[in-house]
Amino acid sequence: MKNSLNREVPFNPYQGIRTLEPRTFEVTKNVISGNKYRESLAELIKELNIKDGDALSFHHHLRNGDYVLNMVMEEVAKLGVKNLKVIASSLFAIHKPLVELFESGIVTEVYAAYMTGPVAKAISEGQLKGMCMLHSHGYRATMIQTGEVTVDFAFIASPACSMSGNVSGSEGPSNCGVLGYAIADAQYAKKVIAVTDYIVEPKDVEIKAEWVDYVVKVDKIGDPKGIVSGTTQITRDPVGLKIAKMTLELMKGSGLLKDGFSFQTGAGGISLAVAKDVFEYCKKEQVKGSFASGGTTSYLVNMLEAGIFEFIYDVQCFELDAVASISRNKNHKKMSAAQYADIYNPDNIVNRLDFVILGATEMDTDFNVNVTTGTDGVIMGGSGGHSDTAAGAKMAIIVSKLVSSRISVLTDKVTTITTTGETVDALVTDRGIAIHPRHQALIDHLKATTKLPIVDIHDLYQMALKLTGIPERVEHEQRVVALSQYRDGTLLDCVYQIKPE
Amino acid sequence: MLRRTSLFIPGNNPAMLLSANILGADSVIFDLEDAVALNQKDSARMLVKKAITTFDFSGIEVLVRINPVSSPFWKDDLREIIEAEPDGLVIPKATKEDVIAIEALIEELEEKYNVSKKVSFLLIAESAYGVEMIAETLGCSKRITGVLLGAEDLTADMEVVRRVDGEEIDYARKRVVMACKAFRVQAMDTPYTDVDNFDGLLADTEKAKALGYTAKAVINPRQIDYVHQVFAPTHDEIDYALAILQEKERAFTEGIGVFSYQGKMVDQPIILRAEKIVAMARKLGLIT
Numbered sequence: 090m091k092n093s094l095n096r097e098v099p100f101n102p103y104q105g106i107r108t109l110e111p112r113t114f115e116v117t118k119n120v121i122s123g124n125k126y127r128e129s130l131a132e133l134i135k136e137l138n139i140k141d142g143d144a145l146s147f148h149h150h151l152r153n154g155d156y157v158l159n160m161v162m163e164e165v166a167k168l169g170v171k172n173l174k175v176i177a178s179s180l181f182a183i184h185k186p187l188v189e190l191f192e193s194g195i196v197t198e199v200y201a202a203y204m205t206g207p208v209a210k211a212i213s214e215g216q217l218k219g220m221c222m223l224h225s226h227g228y229r230a231t232m233i234q235t236g237e238v239t240v241d242f243a244f245i246a247s248p249a250c251s252m253s254g255n256v257s258g259s260e261g262p263s264n265c266g267v268l269g270y271a272i273a274d275a276q277y278a279k280k281v282i283a284v285t286d287y288i289v290e291p292k293d294v295e296i297k298a299e300w301v302d303y304v305v306k307v308d309k310i311g312d313p314k315g316i317v318s319g320t321t322q323i324t325r326d327p328v329g330l331k332i333a334k335m336t337l338e339l340m341k342g343s344g345l346l347k348d349g350f351s352f353q354t355g356a357g358g359i360s361l362a363v364a365k366d367v368f369e370y371c372k373k374e375q376v377k378g379s380f381a382s383g384g385t386t387s388y389l390v391n392m393l394e395a396g397i398f399e400f401i402y403d404v405q406c407f408e409l410d411a412v413a414s415i416s417r418n419k420n421h422k423k424m425s426a427a428q429y430a431d432i433y434n435p436d437n438i439v440n441r442l443d444f445v446i447l448g449a450t451e452m453d454t455d456f457n458v459n460v461t462t463g464t465d466g467v468i469m470g471g472s473g474g475h476s477d478t479a480a481g482a483k484m485a486i487i488v489s490k491l492v493s494s495r496i497s498v499l500t501d502k503v504t505t506i507t508t509t510g511e512t513v514d515a516l517v518t519d520r521g522i523a524i525h526p527r528h529q530a531l532i533d534h535l536k537a538t539t540k541l542p543i544v545d546i547h548d549l550y551q552m553a554l555k556l557t558g559i560p561e562r563v564e565h566e567q568r569v570v571a572l573s574q575y576r577d578g579t580l581l582d583c584v585y586q587i588k589p590e
Numbered sequence: 591m592l593r594r595t596s597l598f599i600p601g602n603n604p605a606m607l608l609s610a611n612i613l614g615a616d617s618v619i620f621d622l623e624d625a626v627a628l629n630q631k632d633s634a635r636m637l638v639k640k641a642i643t644t645f646d647f648s649g650i651e652v653l654v655r656i657n658p659v660s661s662p663f664w665k666d667d668l669r670e671i672i673e674a675e676p677d678g679l680v681i682p683k684a685t686k687e688d689v690i691a692i693e694a695l696i697e698e699l700e701e702k703y704n705v706s707k708k709v710s711f712l713l714i715a716e717s718a719y720g721v722e723m724i725a726e727t728l729g730c731s732k733r734i735t736g737v738l739l740g741a742e743d744l745t746a747d748m749e750v751v752r753r754v755d756g757e758e759i760d761y762a763r764k765r766v767v768m769a770c771k772a773f774r775v776q777a778m779d780t781p782y783t784d785v786d787n788f789d790g791l792l793a794d795t796e797k798a799k800a801l802g803y804t805a806k807a808v809i810n811p812r813q814i815d816y817v818h819q820v821f822a823p824t825h826d827e828i829d830y831a832l833a834i835l836q837e838k839e840r841a842f843t844e845g846i847g848v849f850s851y852q853g854k855m856v857d858q859p860i861i862l863r864a865e866k867i868v869a870m871a872r873k874l875g876l877i878t
Contacts, residue, residue, distance in 0.1 A: 327811030328609050492608070519612045540875065556608065556645070 094457065094506055098580035099569065106480065106511050107577055112433040114234040116276040118300050126252050127305040130284065134164040137280060137303075142172045143241040146233075146278060148271035149179035149203075150246065150258060150405055154315020157246040157284050159186050160307065166195050172219070174198040176240055178229060178270040178426075179473070182206030183315065191216045200238065202226045203471035212570055213467045215586040221571035223461055223468075223507075223584070226404070227430025227439065227477035228576045230273040234427060237578060243278035245271045245296065246310045250285035254301025255294045258423075259415045261287030263310045266385075266412035268295045269404035272425035275300045286310045295423060313409060321386055321408050323365055324358030328519045332488050333362035335541065336446065336517045337370055342539045343484055343531065345443045348376055352398075353383040353439075353478055354446040356407045359488045363446045364388040371397045382429070382438045383445075383474060385411035385421075393418055402438050404429045404474075430477035432576050439474070439481025447475055449487045449516075451503040454546050456510030456525050458487060459503035461573055464496055466565050466587045472507050477576050479512040491518035496560070497553035499546070504563075505573055506582040521549050564588055591651050592873055593617050594821040595814050596680075596712070596738070596778065596807045598655075600625035601634035607641040610650070613811040614818075617651035619680050619712075622667050623658070631663050635670040642674040653712060655680035659688040665695060672699040678710035678735065683717055683743070686727045693731050708733060712778070716740025717747045721762045728773040736776030738807055739766050742783070752783075754790065756797060767802040778805040785810040795820040822874055823867045831864035832877075838864075 092102035127133040139145070145165065147158045158177060163186065165173070173196050175187065180199075185207040190196040197219035199212065204223075212221045224232065232238040245268070249260035256275075258268035263286055275281050275296040282303045283296070324330060340346040352367065354360040365388060371378065372395065380400040381389045387410035393401050394414075401421045406412045414421045430439045439445075450470070451459040458479075463469045479485035489498040498518065516523045523546035524532045535543050544552075571584035597615035599606045601622045610618045620641070626634040638654060654676045657663035660683065671679070681692060689711065696709060711733045715721045721744065728734055741752065741759045750758045759780065770777035779798035782791045795806050795817050806817045823831070834851055838861055841849035849856055871877045 327613055330812065331612065331614065494605075519609070 092580060094509060094581065096506060096582045098583060101579050103575050103579040103581050109432055109577065111435045121302050125254055125302060125304045127303055130160060130305050130307055131164050133282065133303055133305050137242060139165060139168055139170055139242065141170050144174035144176055144239060146176040146240040146243045146274045148245060148268060148274065149177060150265040150268055150270065151263065151311035151313065152316045153181040153183050154312035155183060155246060156309060156311045157244060158184055161244045162187060162190060166190055171195055172197045174200065176200040176238065179203040180208045184208050188216065194218060200224065201471060202229055203473045205469055209468040213587045215568055215570055217570065222574060223471045223571050224574040225430065225472040225476045225576045226270065226426050226474045227432060228574060228578060230426035230431045231433060232578060233273040233277050234431065240274055240278035241280065243274035243281045245275060245281065245283050247283040247285040249287050249289050249291040250283045250304055251290045251298065252288060252304060254283050254298035254304050255291055256283050256296035257291030257293045258295055259293055260289065260291050263313055264412055265313060265316055266406035266415050267403050267423040269424055269429060270426045271296065273427055284310055316406060317408055321356045322358060323361045328490055329359040330362055332359050332517055332519055333366050335522060336363045336486060336488055337366040338539060338541055339486065339515060339517060339522060340444055342535045342541060345484060346376065350378045350443045351380050351441055352378060352444045353381060353442055355448055356384060356386050357448045360446045360448060361386060361388050363488065368392050368397060382442065387411060390414040393421060430474060437481065439478045442478060442482035444484050444486065445478040445482040446486050446488055447479060449489050449498055451500050452487060452498055452516055453500055453503045454550055456513040457503050457506045458508040458513060459505045461505040461507045462584060464504060465563050466504055466585065468571060468584060476508040479508045480576060484514045485512060487513060487516045489518055491520045491549065491553050492556050495557055497557050499550040499553045505584050507573055509581060516546065518549065520552055523549050593651060593776065594805050595817050596653065596805065597811060597814065598807065598809050601638045602626050602630050604637060607637065608645065611647045614814045615650065615808065617653055619653045619655050621655045623655050623682055635667060639670050639674040642676055651677045653678040653680050655682060658683045659691055668695050668699060672696055672705060672709065673703040675705055675707050676709060678712055680712045680714060682714045683720060684713035684715065684727055685720055685723060686730045689727060689731050693733065710735045712736045712738055714738045714740045715766050716743035721765055724766055725769040725772065728769055728775065734775055736778050737766055737770050738778040739763060739780045741780035756794060763798065763801055771802060776805055777803045778807055779803040781807045781809045782813065783809065785813065788816050791816050792820060822876065823871050827867050828871045828877060831867040834860060834864040835868060
């Protein structure tokens with residue numbers, strides 16, 4: 090069947106942006122009594138009675154430094170169970186051992202908001218026997234809260250944990266700052282296992298003991314240095330810096346960059362350059378924002394500490410400086426994924442955003458964005474908070490070079506729709522800015538009041554084609570290996586198995 | 591054409607060639623000389639020619655720095671590049687003899703390729719001899735539109751080290767700018783090589799501007815805005831110039847030949863300067 094974006098999907102097609110009735114969700118866990126503490130992860134795994142088809146969840150706050158998923162799955166693999174679901178908030182290169190469990194049929198389904206490295210490659214190649222669901226950070230919380238997906242066992246890497254199961258992300262040797270993506274798992278999983286390397290009564294409890302069934306101590310839950318995975322440095326590329334400057338001018342021209350504004354940016358090089366330019370502008374013009382949110386970098390922390398923002402609402406830390414800030418800045422607030430972006434929560438943070446600055450691997454002339462697959466069809470990312478923030482923010486701005494390494498960001502049809510064009514407001518490239526045509530008044534205003542190169546997205550696309558020629562489409566197999574979900578659970582697109590090299 | 595900055599771009603770097611027209615410089619110099627290794631001269635020539643003939647560089651000036659006449663490469667550079675019709679050539683270590691030799695070959699090539707556009711010359715004064723003889727060199731071709739002072743090679747030739755305050759090139763700066771003013775061509779200042787020191791860049795550009803330079807070569811795109819900032823007229827300069835021109839109009843209407851403003855006599859050079867400032871401000875969009 091086709092969805093409203095004209096993409097073939099197997100069920101539950103996306104039908105456009107919906108306003109859902111607000112819903113609240115109650116945590117109805119029984120208070121667990123008795124001794125929860127276990128000395129051995131291996132023994133605990135045997136004790137849990139994990140069965141064929143069960144769903145095991147993990148968070149990714151230690152990002153590429155996470156040891157917990159691998160150590161748990163290594164023990165689970167010894168049980169002889171099959172057809173497990175792994176519900177990981179994200180997967181990184183460090184999770185390569187999971188690929189062997191695809192081959193042996195121990196793991197046959199995967200849910201994630203983002204994946205990169207060998208696991209993503211293996212799924213693209215069709216090594217996972219079942220389906221991979223690629224959703225947003227917000228929908229992960231939603232689907233667990235609503236029961237659309239049941240988590241049988243939530244294994245929570247816990248930087249600091251008491252014997253009774255009070256957990257904090259911002260203490261201990263494996264301090265990762267915040268555990269925003271693990272909260273829904275802890276609240277709604279049938280069994281919750283806190284895996285820790287630091288037993289202590291934490292000061293800032295994020296996961297309450299009453300939600301936790303077991304506490305198990307291991308030597309090390311991860312390497313915090315692995316948190317700094319991906320780009321967290323401002324680009325030095327002059328083209329990227331030019332895009333950042335243009336973005337600041339667009340933000341100024343929109344009229345929203347004023348006292349009380351709110352802002353989120355990713356950790357990409359251009360996005361961080363925008364953050365820096367916004368910082369300098371606010372300092373010079375004495376503009377004071379209300380909050381910055383999202384994955385946190387040192388650049389947002391600098392802005393908080395300089396008084397540019399009153400608060401940071403933080404769902405995950407991208408850098409160790411951001412981790413450290415949580416302990417020293419009382420206005421650096423932790424939040425859960427549901428507080429961040431659950432579609433049923435009308436007060437979620439993404440709905441309160443004025444600006445979000447996002448990247449794109451591909452974008453089409455309908456403003457649909459792909460950050461899930463490369464142009465070769467291989468999974469190399471995923472929504473993360475992309476589709477959540479684009480939908481929530483007043484102005485969702487995509488920043489990208491028009492042509493990079495001879496490949497145009499603009500195409501007639503993106504390989505995979507991650508974020509629907511109905512939620513994207515502008516594309517800023519080095520050769521022009523395209524504003525979504527539904528904002529004709531803004532287009533007219535910007536043309537009249539600024540020197541910004543505002544162009545129709547089709548003209549921008551033609552500019553790119555002049556430089557690159559018309560690229561050939563990469564062919565794929567017919568088998569669907571992953572489904573791209575919108576934040577209401579409907580299906581935006583299919584990811585197809587790649588052809589062998 | 592307005593030329594406050596000329597940005598050097600290595601001729602063998604396709605990505606930078608592609609981005610040349612979006613970085614904000616008034617002109618770009620595709621470099622076939624120092625930025626290109628000896629074994630890449632051929633490919634750089636072909637790449638630069640292809641870039642000029644393929645991409646749309648409208649709105650900026652495209653110059654090509656050829657190899658010096660003392661090298662074995664300059665004739666091949668011209669044979670490849672002239673057909674592409676760049677706006678101009680940048681001639682390193684320029685002397686009168688070099689310029690004459692280059693122009694002679696160019697005239698042959700222009701005829702051969704039926705090129706109607708006369709390529710201009712931006713000379714680099716970067717040897718003690720080149721600086722001392724600059725006035726004589728300027729007089730030898732009508733194609734010359736400016737002189738770029740090349741301080742790195744010059745100080746090497748002078749056997750002195752570069753200094754932060756630029757004292758060692760003070761004489762050369764003054765000699766070059768005076769010759770340029772005499773021949774009504776542009777004086778372009780030497781690049782500032784510490785690409786992360788923007789305060790230093792501003793100070794160095796201010797110093798050059800004070801001597802009469804109207805442009806500065808840049809080696810990193812991040813330097814462009816700083817240089818443009820210096821060469822843009824200030825609000826005070828614009829206000830003063832507008833007031834002078836207004837007074838001039840009033841004096842003309844009233845039939846007064848000579849007038850004063852703020853207690854000072856206004857003569858023709860002041861009026862000409864005011865007109866230049868207002869024209870520049872209009873060009874930069876600072877006034878309508």
